[in-house]
Amino acid sequence: MSSLVEVKNLKKYFETPRGMLHAVDDVSFSIEKGKTMGIVGESGCGKSTLGRVIIHLLDSTGGSIYFEGEDITEVNSRKLRKLRENMKIIFQDPFSSLNPRMTVEQTITEPLTISGRYSKKQRQEEADRIMAMVGIDQRLRVSYPHELDGGRRQRVGIGRALALNPKFIVCDEPVSALDVSISAQVLNLLQDLQDELGLTYMFVTHDLSVVRHISDDICVMYLGQLVETSPSKELFKHPLHPYTQALISAVPTIDIHHQKERILLEGEITSPIHPKPGCRFAKRCNYMCKECLQPQHLEEILPNHFVVCCRVREINSL
Amino acid sequence: MMMSKNDTFLSVRDLVVEYTAEGQVIHAVNGVSFDLERGKTFGLVGETGAGKTSTARAILRILPDPPAKIRGGEIILDGEDLLKISEKEMRKIRGRKVSMIFQDPMTALNPIMKVGEQISEVIKMHNDIPWREANERAVKMLERVGIPGDRSEEYPHQFSGGMKQRVVIAMALACSPELLLADEPTTALDVTIQAQVLEMINKLKKDFNTSMIMISHNLGVVAEVCDDLAVIYAGEIVELGSKEAVFDHPAHPYTLGLFGAVPSLAEEKDRLNPISGLPPDPSHLPEGCHFNPRCPYAQEQCLKEKIPLREIGPGHFCRCIRVTEKEGKYVILG
Numbered sequence: 001m002s003s004l005v006e007v008k009n010l011k012k013y014f015e016t017p018r019g020m021l022h023a024v025d026d027v028s029f030s031i032e033k034g035k036t037m038g039i040v041g042e043s044g045c046g047k048s049t050l051g052r053v054i055i056h057l058l059d060s061t062g063g064s065i066y067f068e069g070e071d072i073t074e075v076n077s078r079k080l081r082k083l084r085e086n087m088k089i090i091f092q093d094p095f096s097s098l099n100p101r102m103t104v105e106q107t108i109t110e111p112l113t114i115s116g117r118y119s120k121k122q123r124q125e126e127a128d129r130i131m132a133m134v135g136i137d138q139r140l141r142v143s144y145p146h147e148l149d150g151g152r153r154q155r156v157g158i159g160r161a162l163a164l165n166p167k168f169i170v171c172d173e174p175v176s177a178l179d180v181s182i183s184a185q186v187l188n189l190l191q192d193l194q195d196e197l198g199l200t201y202m203f204v205t206h207d208l209s210v211v212r213h214i215s216d217d218i219c220v221m222y223l224g225q226l227v228e229t230s231p232s233k234e235l236f237k238h239p240l241h242p243y244t245q246a247l248i249s250a251v252p253t254i255d256i257h258h259q260k261e262r263i264l265l266e267g268e269i270t271s272p273i274h275p276k277p278g279c280r281f282a283k284r285c286n287y288m289c290k291e292c293l294q295p296q297h298l299e300e301i302l303p304n305h306f307v308v309c310c311r312v313r314e315i316n317s318l
Numbered sequence: 319m320m321m322s323k324n325d326t327f328l329s330v331r332d333l334v335v336e337y338t339a340e341g342q343v344i345h346a347v348n349g350v351s352f353d354l355e356r357g358k359t360f361g362l363v364g365e366t367g368a369g370k371t372s373t374a375r376a377i378l379r380i381l382p383d384p385p386a387k388i389r390g391g392e393i394i395l396d397g398e399d400l401l402k403i404s405e406k407e408m409r410k411i412r413g414r415k416v417s418m419i420f421q422d423p424m425t426a427l428n429p430i431m432k433v434g435e436q437i438s439e440v441i442k443m444h445n446d447i448p449w450r451e452a453n454e455r456a457v458k459m460l461e462r463v464g465i466p467g468d469r470s471e472e473y474p475h476q477f478s479g480g481m482k483q484r485v486v487i488a489m490a491l492a493c494s495p496e497l498l499l500a501d502e503p504t505t506a507l508d509v510t511i512q513a514q515v516l517e518m519i520n521k522l523k524k525d526f527n528t529s530m531i532m533i534s535h536n537l538g539v540v541a542e543v544c545d546d547l548a549v550i551y552a553g554e555i556v557e558l559g560s561k562e563a564v565f566d567h568p569a570h571p572y573t574l575g576l577f578g579a580v581p582s583l584a585e586e587k588d589r590l591n592p593i594s595g596l597p598p599d600p601s602h603l604p605e606g607c608h609f610n611p612r613c614p615y616a617q618e619q620c621l622k623e624k625i626p627l628r629e630i631g632p633g634h635f636c637r638c639i640r641v642t643e644k645e646g647k648y649v650i651l652g
Contacts, residue, residue, distance in 0.1 A: 042508035043479075149596055179365040180535065184579035184592030191589070206508065213581035213590070236583065250513035251583055252538030256565045259542070264517060265510045268478050 003030035003066075004200045005054065005168055010063035012046070012053045019273045023049040025224040026063070028298065031168075031217075036194065036201040038215030038232065040208060040247075044269055046224040047204045051170040054202065055087040056080055067168070085115065088161035092173035094153035098145040104131070104156050105141045111163040126163065133196075134159040134189060151182035158189065165197070172204045187214060208251050212236055220244045223272050223280040226298065230305035240307045240316050243281045279309065287311050327356040327529050328377070328497060333391035335372045335553075338384065342601040346372040348553035349391070354497075354546075359523065359530040361540040361547035361561075363576075365597060369553040370533045371421075374499045377531075378418055379408050395497065414444040417490040421502040423482035427474040433485045434460065434470025440492045459488040463518060480511035487515070491522055498523070498530045504539060516542060537580060541565060549573045552598050552608035555627060559634035569636045569648035571613045607637070615640050615650045 012024040024046040031037040039047045052058045054065055056075070064073040072083060091097035098107055105127045112118040112126055131138065134155045145153055154174060161169050171190065175183035191214065193199060205211050211218060212232055219229040220241065228241040239245045246263040253260060265284045272280075278293040279285070285292070289311065296308045301318065312318070335347035347369040354360045362370045375381045376388050379400065393400040395416065400408065420426040428436055437456035442449060457467040463484040474482055483503065490498060503519065504512040520543060523530055534540050540547055541561065548558040549572065557570040568574050578591035595612040598604055607625045610616040619639060627637045630648060640650045 042510065151596065179597070180576060180579045181365060181593040182596070184581075184590035185594075187581070188590055188592060208509070209581040209583050212583060213587065246510055248583070250509040252512075252516070252536065252542045253583060254537045254541045254565060254577070254580070255584060256541050256561055262513060262517070264514060268480055268511060269508075 002033050004033040004068060005202070006030035006066040007054060008064045008066075010050070010053060010065065011061040012049050012058060013061045016273060021273045022224045022275050023272065024053060025275075027219075027221070027224075027226045028063075029219050029226065029229055031200055031202060033167075033200055034194070034198050035216040036203050036214055038211035038218040039202060039204045039221060040206065040211045040218060041221035042206060042247075042269065044223070044272065045221040046272075047206075047221050048172050050221070051089065051172050051202055051204050055089055055168075055170055056083065057089070085111070085164045086167045087170070088166040088168070089170040089172060090154075090157050090161050090174045092176055094150050094157055094177060095145070097157055098153060100145050103142045103144055104136060104148075104159075107145075107156055108159040108163055111160065115164060130159045130162050133162065133193065149182075150178050151185060154178060154186050155189070158186075158193070162193070162197075166199070168200045168202070170202045170204065173206070174203075175210060176205065176207065183210075190214070208248060220247065223269060223275065225280055226308060227281065228305075228307045229298075230302075234302070234305055238302065238305070238316075240301055240305065240312050240318075241309050242285050242287055242315060287315050325355045326353045327396060328354040328531075329392070329394040330373070330377065331392040331394070333373060333376055333393065334389040335369070335376050335381065335386060336389050337386050339601075344600045345603055346386070346553055346600060347376065348603075350548075350550070350553070350555055351391075352548055352555065352558060354529055354531065356496075356529055357527045358545045359532055359543055361544035362531060362533045362550055363535065363537060363540050363547055364550035365535055367597060367600060368550045370550055371501055372553075373550075374418065374501050374531060374533055377499060378412055378416055379405075380412075380418075410444070413440050413490075413495070414493045415495055416497045416499065417493070417495040418499040418501060419483075419486055419490045419503045422506055423479060423486045424474075424506070426486050427482060429474055432471055432473055433477070437470075437485070437489045437492050440489055444493045456488075456492065459492050460485070462491070462522070463488045464514075480507050480515065483507060483511075483515055484518070487519065487522075491526065491528075494526050494528075496529060498528050499533070500530060501533045502535070503532075505534070505536070512539075519543065537576065549576070552600065552603055554608060554637065555635075556609065556637045557635065558627070559631070563631060563634040567631070567634070567648055569630055569634070569641045570609075570638050571615055571640075571650070572609050575612075 008028045010024055010027045014021040014023055041047045053060045064071055108130050109123045109127050112123045136155050175186050203214055215232045218232050218235045220227050222243050228244045239248050246265050249260060249263045267284045270283055277295050279296050282288045282292040291310045296310055298306050298308050301307045301312055331351050333347050333350045337344040337346055350373055364370050377393050434456045437459055438452040441455050442452040457470050460470055461467050465484055504515050532543050544561055546560050547564055548555045551572050557564060557573045568577055575593035579593060593612050598608055604611055606622045607620045610620045625637050625639055627635045630636045630641060641648050
């Protein structure tokens with residue numbers, strides 16, 4: 001097992017007028033080369049922030065980040081520029097993440113221009129190659145984003161991420177803004193590119209069906225904390241954390257003959273500002289006890305299946 | 319044309335809605351017809367721009383005119399054609415007999431008005447009662463949807479997204495409407511909150527015996543709350559029937575495409591089967607079947623002729639000439 005990206009006790013806090021917001025708190029996991037790690041959770045759980053901290057779009061508050069075994073938590077700007085060639089991001093909103101005044105070709109080749117290593121001719125050749133790879137028609141080469149539909153824009157966003165042949169791509173809700181028929185096209189494209197180029201993905205989404213479909217491993221987050229992580233199949237077969245169980249049961253199913261037992265959660269996500277120690281899900285959890293208010297630790301409950309919950313064995317009769 | 323049962327509460331007939339923009343005519347709704355029985359829930363499923371919201375807004379007559387115009391059709395609610403009555407009469411129906419839950423709770427509420435007031439305003443408008451009583455009812459309504467009554471003095475920004483949507487629902491149900499139009503009521507919400515809100519809508523619907531039209535792009539949501547549904551594409555119903563008919567025996571190539579394109583929680587799919595191509599430009603709809611450019615089964619006739627909605631099974635309608643029944647299944651013969 002060789003991991004491409006690893007984070008240990010990663011923290012990201014934001015200072016806000018109301019106090020310190022713990023967006024990512026003590027998160028550890030690793031992503032194997034060529035695999036997809038799904039990060040799933042509801043809004044405000046810190047999943048997007050996590051992706052941004054890893055690729056240094058935001059500075060971390062604590063903990064460490066490793067890329068190909070090397071500690072990249074603190075890097076100078078020259079090193080960072082080199083690193084960024086290998087770590088890219090695809091954003092959720094294909095409308096606001098493209099520069100409206102740049103053509104498709106300019107957008108895709110901008111990273112090449114910045115690198116300074118490509119001649120004009122090489123850049124054009126790269127644009128050809130990438131456009132073919134992401135399925136953008138040659139005639140759209142000089143089109144502007146406003147002339148494209150959402151699916152094509154997202155393809156341009158993917159094309160831009162592929163320039164300079166990165167190893168790692170953070171996909172931040174890349175299909176959430178798209179209609180189902182288009183979203184399926186983009187998901188297939190991402191899978192094909194992974195097979196072809198051996199890419200490693202960190203796939204951030206709130207959509208459990210999508211994350212199950214695309215991921216090899218999954219991390220479930222709640223209010224900045226990692227609550228459960230395991231291989232994708234295992235997680236959906238044996239969700240162990242009460243939050244994961246509720247989350248999976250909440251997804252509406254198209255199977256009209258087997259309506260599943262739904263675990264309804266009371267209340268809503270509490271504030272991540274100055275959180276109390278202990279499990280942040282405790283307030284909504286049906287199994288809350290005194291011990292839940294103490295700091296919790298990630299524990300391997302089943303092989304390769306880690307959970308942060310002091311009552312997990314008891315709840316699942318393990 | 320179909321199930322004209324005695325208990326039909328709402329009947330939409332050949333509804334046509336057009337928008338005019340920069341001299342171009344956008345064909346948003348092109349002859350939509352369906353019936354809704356009292357106490358039942360009817361689902362309208364489709365992708366962005368399919369005409370779902372325009373249909374719902376036409377029923378309430380709240381389409382922005384200009385640019386939108388209802389060009390034809392009938393909307394018969396309880397024996398009365400809503401398209402023929404005056405605006406004054408319509409105003410009595412809105413919020414009282416028919417009300418709507420909008421998709422985005424953030425923009426559906428007035429940010430500078432206390433939530434309690436926003437609810438009592440509806441109640442006061444339709445009932446000849448003093449303000450004090452209207453306020454009391456508003457507080458009761460908030461409690462009904464699971465918000466503590468003392469929060470009625472708060473402003474929308476003090477509520478979370480899920481709570482705001484509850485306020486919107488409380489407002490929609492304040493005058494016990496007989497018909498509720500729910501336009502993607504849970505799309506802006508997280509799944510655990512969505513589950514809470516759907517559960518609540520289902521319960522309130524039962525308590526008040528409300529009929530409902532549920533608009534959604536999410537097949538799962540429709541499966542959970544609807545009795546009957548229509549799949550809508552390019553402003554036309556392409557498939558219509560009971561939930562069982564459509565989910566167990568989907569027939570139209572577009573419906574099949576939708577099912578193939580959604581990743582499933584229950585089963586392993588190596589690859590999704592997306593529908594190729596893009597939805598058509600509603601100002602230049604393709605001739606013949608509007609789905610023909612994306613349809614793997616399209617043949618000569620599909621490119622030229624207007625395809626009628628036909629009954630392929632009891633109460634199960636499909637707008638496709640190529641679907642035939644074979645051994646209890648709908649198939650398209652090659």
